Amino acid sequence: xxxxxxxxxxxxxxxxxxxxxxxxxxxxxxxxxxxxxxxxxxxxxxxxxxxxxxxxxxxxxxxxxxxxxxxxxxxxxxxxxxxxxxxxxxxxxxxxxxxxxxxxxxxxxxxxxx
Amino acid sequence: xxxxxxxxxxxxxxxxxxxxxxxxxxxxxxxxxxxxxxxxxxxxxxxxxxxxxxxxxxxxxxxxxxxxxxxxxxxxxxxxxxxxxxxxxxxxxxxxxxxxxxxxxxxxxxxxxxxxxxxxxxxxxxxxxxxxxxxxxxxxxxxx
Numbered sequence: 001x002x003x004x005x006x007x008x009x010x011x012x013x014x015x016x017x018x019x020x021x022x023x024x025x026x027x028x029x030x031x032x033x034x035x036x037x038x039x040x041x042x043x044x045x046x047x048x049x050x051x052x053x054x055x056x057x058x059x060x061x062x063x064x065x066x067x068x069x070x071x072x073x074x075x076x077x078x079x080x081x082x083x084x085x086x087x088x089x090x091x092x093x094x095x096x097x098x099x100x101x102x103x104x105x106x107x108x109x110x111x112x113x114x
Numbered sequence: 115x116x117x118x119x120x121x122x123x124x125x126x127x128x129x130x131x132x133x134x135x136x137x138x139x140x141x142x143x144x145x146x147x148x149x150x151x152x153x154x155x156x157x158x159x160x161x162x163x164x165x166x167x168x169x170x171x172x173x174x175x176x177x178x179x180x181x182x183x184x185x186x187x188x189x190x191x192x193x194x195x196x197x198x199x200x201x202x203x204x205x206x207x208x209x210x211x212x213x214x215x216x217x218x219x220x221x222x223x224x225x226x227x228x229x230x231x232x233x234x235x236x237x238x239x240x241x242x243x244x245x246x247x248x249x250x251x252x253x254x255x256x257x258x
Contacts, residue, residue: 023167024135053138053156055163056226067218084156091233092226093214 001025005036012111013037016047021058030061037076038068043111045104049080054088066098075114079107119147122187129170129180129199137166137184144186148193151256157234158186158195161251164227165197165206173201173247188255192236195251204247205240206231 001019008014015037019025037044046062048054066076077099081089089095101107123144127133138159145155162184169182183198212229215221232238237252 020138022134022138022163023131023170024138027131053159053163055160055167056230057167059226063218063221067221070218084153088160088230091230097215097218097221 001028003029003033011042013042013044018050020053021051022053022055023057026057026061034065038065041072041074043074043114044076045079045107047079048085051085054085059092059094075111077107077110117147122185125184127182129174129182148188157253161231161234164231168227169199173199191255193253197249199247203242207238207240
């Protein structure tokens with residue numbers, strides 16, 4: 001599991017996750033991900049297009065970071081999950097807590113003014 | 115030529131986080147040999163990730179090493195997945211249904227694993243037998 005962060009022109013953090021968000025993958029990035037994603041209030045887009053697997057421990061990572069950002073008046077949205085990952089997000093109710101977008105422009109629009 | 119499917123596939127893991135690394139590759143190999151669809155493979159992957167993580171985290175006292183036995187077999191149009199461990203008696207199916215949170219702040223971050231297990235399996239049974247937890251999960255295979 002790896003992730004890469006770019007700062008977009010509008011100050012949004014664009015975070016691309018690659019690999020499996022299972023116990024092994026989540027443990028591999030947990031601390032550095034949280035440090036880089038949730039310790040400022042800059043809005044965050046998490047690109048899930050290359051996350052091939054999502055288990056409950058990965059959901060906890062996404063939710064705890066989203067909550068930390070919300071507490072700083074920031075916001076985190078999800079981008080382009082695969083069909084299988086989207087289904088897990090729906091079954092776990094995450095799509096009711098976090099906004100999920102299929103294109104980058106819409107995700108950026110949702111974060112404008114944050 | 116693809117190898118002939120076997121009657122059943124077994125994997126024995128230690129109850130350590132490190133041993134979880136061999137789980138997903140094993141599932142991929144079994145899925146390939148049984149010619150399972152990507153969707154069915156994902157379901158097995160998710161179910162076993164949740165069940166085995168739970169056993170590794172909760173079934174044993176710290177420093178207590180014990181095997182976890184996983185068996186997958188195909189029976190007609192269904193897959194039977196059996197998981198056995200020698201940990202403390204624990205029937206995950208007795209856990210109350212999860213109430214999904216409505217706000218991030220109220221999101222109770224635990225309990226999701228069993229919710230996912232229930233959702234992604236078609237049938238699930240638990241029994242305590244010979245001082246072992248035995249969880250049996252059935253997945254109905256899609257018909258052509």
